[in-house]
Amino acid sequence: MSIQLVQHITVGSGGVASVTFSAIPQTGTGLILQYSARKDGSAQNYGRLRFNSDTSNNYIDFSIQALGPFAYPSNYYPTIDFPGAATSSIRLLLGLSSQAAGCFSNGTVEVFNYTSTADKSVNKNIATESNENNTPNMEMGHGIYTGGAITSLTVVGVNDLIEHSTFSLYQIMAD
Amino acid sequence: MSTTPVKVVVDLSKPKGQRESIIELTKAEIKERTAMAAEAETQRIADEAAQAEAAATRQAGLDKLIALGLTEAEALALTR
Numbered sequence: 001m002s003i004q005l006v007q008h009i010t011v012g013s014g015g016v017a018s019v020t021f022s023a024i025p026q027t028g029t030g031l032i033l034q035y036s037a038r039k040d041g042s043a044q045n046y047g048r049l050r051f052n053s054d055t056s057n058n059y060i061d062f063s064i065q066a067l068g069p070f071a072y073p074s075n076y077y078p079t080i081d082f083p084g085a086a087t088s089s090i091r092l093l094l095g096l097s098s099q100a101a102g103c104f105s106n107g108t109v110e111v112f113n114y115t116s117t118a119d120k121s122v123n124k125n126i127a128t129e130s131n132e133n134n135t136p137n138m139e140m141g142h143g144i145y146t147g148g149a150i151t152s153l154t155v156v157g158v159n160d161l162i163e164h165s166t167f168s169l170y171q172i173m174a175d
Numbered sequence: 176m177s178t179t180p181v182k183v184v185v186d187l188s189k190p191k192g193q194r195e196s197i198i199e200l201t202k203a204e205i206k207e208r209t210a211m212a213a214e215a216e217t218q219r220i221a222d223e224a225a226q227a228e229a230a231a232t233r234q235a236g237l238d239k240l241i242a243l244g245l246t247e248a249e250a251l252a253l254t255r
Contacts, residue, residue, distance in 0.1 A: 006187060007185050007187060007191075007194065009183065009185060009195060011183065014181070016180075016181055016182055016183045016197070017180040017181060017182050017200055017204070017208060018182040018183070018200075018204075019182070019183050019185070020182065020183070020184045020185065021185045021187060022184060022185065022186050022187065022188075023186055023187045023188035023189075024187055025187060045215070046211070046214075046215040046218060048211065055207075065222075079222065079225060079226075097219055156208070156211070158208065158211045158212045158214075158215045159212070160180065169185075
């Protein structure tokens with residue numbers, strides 16, 4: 001098994017609303033997206049992960065979050081979002097209102113058996129940086145995509161992904 | 176100067192160096208983005224309210240334990 005970089009991009013000046021990798025080679029057994037999303041402004045930036053530009057309810061999203069800025073043990077509580085129903089995307093934490101502008105959220109998304117038409121398992125593991133309080137904020141979770149083989153992958157931000165944000169797509173090869 | 180938000184599309188079928196395109200969002204995409212922003216704000220408010228409520232409940236419990244005679248360290252140890 002090997003892991004090969006398919007493409008790395010760095011967002012330029014002016015920022016972008018979303019990043020899409022299209023025409024993903026159907027030659028691997030899995031995909032890994034590693035991102036470092038830089039936050040714009042003070043608003044929450046919950047992003048969305050979509051496959052194949054699919055906006056139908058073909059996703060299931062189960063997330064656990066622990067959000068600051070709170071100091072353990074007094075005020076640090078995890079929240080768990082159960083998948084009450086299928087949704088139109090998988091949530092990706094790209095920035096929190098508690099983070100200063102310009103801070104990064106770093107995440108890894110793993111997609112298994114992406115070339116299969118069977119339901120795909122999607123794992124996410126995200127941590128945010130903060131210049132203000134050194135408090136880690138995290139989101140981890142598990143999702144399922146039921147919409148067929150994956151040929152494209154999109155990360156959409158509520159707010160712009162600003163300059164110096166990076167996205168790297170890797171492919172896991174069987175040999 | 177255009178203020179329309181843009182997206183970057185990386186077409187992996189093309190040779191390296193020719194893959195990235197910057198494209199303006201469609202009206203439908205801008206509409207969805209606006210809806211997403213409202214949803215995110217609602218989520219943020221709900222998250223903060225839930226955190227505040229949990230913190231208040233926890234503190235009330237700690238206060239009661241301390242009122243029963245436990246030290247703060249003992250009360251915190253029970254809640255970990």
